[in-house]
Amino acid sequence: MRILLDVMGGDLPPGELVAGGVAAGCRHSIDILFVGDPEIIRTALRGLGETAGGRFEVVPSSEVIRMDDPPVRAVREKRGSSLLVGLTALKSGIADAFVSPGNTGAVVAGSLFTLGRVPGIPRPGLLAVLPSLRNQDFLVIDVGANSDCAPEHLEAFALMGASYARSVLGIAYPTVGLLNIGEEDTKGNRVANETFAILRNGPLPFAGNVEPHLLLTERPVDVVVCDGFVGNIFLKSIEGGISAFSTLLRRSVLRNALTKAGAFLLRRSFADMRQVFSYKRRGGAPLLGVNGVVVIAHGRSDAEAIGGAIDVARRQAEAHLVQRFSKGLEGWALDGG
């Protein structure tokens, strides 16, 4: 297994991402191909007691697409960027997957531009793996690749998400729900209504509409489908609720000696919770539907988070999802996907 890692496009310094790549490479016996400024990468490797060559290689790039670059223009103009160089290397077949903590819009645009779509898939979808209180993760697709979606795009997200649930998470017959503002069949906007009709008549076990406030606690389905705008709002709102609650708790806990003592006794509980909801543990979001294994890591990814993203990429490559998709999503229910 060989994985390309873009160490330039994230919020943290490249050295941090090199450290994450080295740790993941050693843990899983994966070759890591670091894409970025060769001097920076070599220095970072030396600092970790490693050298380029053998398990760790350097793929040189000369510029960087920044978080605030307009995606489509950046992809057109910055051909020497770590993102485009990495995707081109993936396309050439020298590696099995590409991981980037960069500008999401640019990774989507660059992947479409360089790799193209799997035939038959109208739009790629960004998939998030979320924790639940039922001790089993669930999937949400799309969480930000497409802001304006037609119902047939959501249909493809459902099929890709179910295929991922089956091949990567090992759920034999994954159930699908439509993210909506009420459980009744007729709830929601036009796209939701039309998607509901398509999914109800489709091949997947469709559980109907699911509401956002129950997903983490109840985990009603294995795969939640939505357009990328709504999915991204959902993810960030969940994050906002958790962040507000924990900030307020921290403040309240620091009020006096007794509450501090209480917090000391609960320190493991607090650490457990941080662990469950940490994006570092989940690592990265696979961009499904493009012709290659591409995983988008959180922009603020540190070494640990990048290790998680590399692991997501490894599992997806091992499941041969792209090849499965190429055989046609429609046959999913028949051929065991």
Added chain:
Amino acid sequence: MRILLDVMGGDLPPGELVAGGVAAGCRHSIDILFVGDPEIIRTALRGLGETAGGRFEVVPSSEVIRMDDPPVRAVREKRGSSLLVGLTALKSGIADAFVSPGNTGAVVAGSLFTLGRVPGIPRPGLLAVLPSLRNQDFLVIDVGANSDCAPEHLEAFALMGASYARSVLGIAYPTVGLLNIGEEDTKGNRVANETFAILRNGPLPFAGNVEPHLLLTERPVDVVVCDGFVGNIFLKSIEGGISAFSTLLRRSVLRNALTKAGAFLLRRSFADMRQVFSYKRRGGAPLLGVNGVVVIAHGRSDAEAIGGAIDVARRQAEAHLVQRFSKGLEGWALDGG
């Protein structure tokens, strides 16, 4: 001040809502007109040591619109429902406001059908008042009245929200933000992009795009604008994040004697948090843009929550928002609207 209260349409028994109405009436010297089954209301009043007549009146209705009734059809067919009877009474001028914990879609449809829109306002918007960690509430509009919105609808939401912030919350020059999936000007879907352009050229202090994960903690603006589908997803996702976090904390805390002791020391902190994030404290969501003061309370409202909703209705009626809107939203920035 006279306020109509629908005691039939909520999830809790009418007696609970009558109790909330009586408490609110006594606290604020408001006449409460209970809309519902007269026998049930009279029995509930007797149980509280009150009688109909004087401060508490009974407005009889004969049927109920349920949470799972299809809104438009229910409004057409159930003319004798507490919802329609209450709205008709409001329209007749015998009271200043109407509060219902019923089916949101039916309250919106019934209000449009019975009261109509304020001239010049294309769509009503449901406004949520949310807490923040900056010790000041902020507003989100629309959180569920309209699932499919055009940019000009969001423009009207911005003007109504700002007017509410000024007249009810006392913020002289409220700032407005557009709920979006990134801060950059070009982020988001088509509706967001077009709304951004309208708001940037409009009369309100526009702060650009705001992201959901920062709203509760940073409170970047006074008024957040979005379509009703996205706004409802936002609200329920925030609720989901908080609920998952607190459930997990509770579980973790019950693990052993030491963690239980820790929880005991932190019990006031936990109570404080429940208080801050409780919908009971916030009470109800005003439906702005219809020709009358209508407040939608949470379906699960108990006596305390209904008291909060009545308070929201009272403050809105005192601010004469409907009259202000009738003078035209466009003049907002000029006439101190």
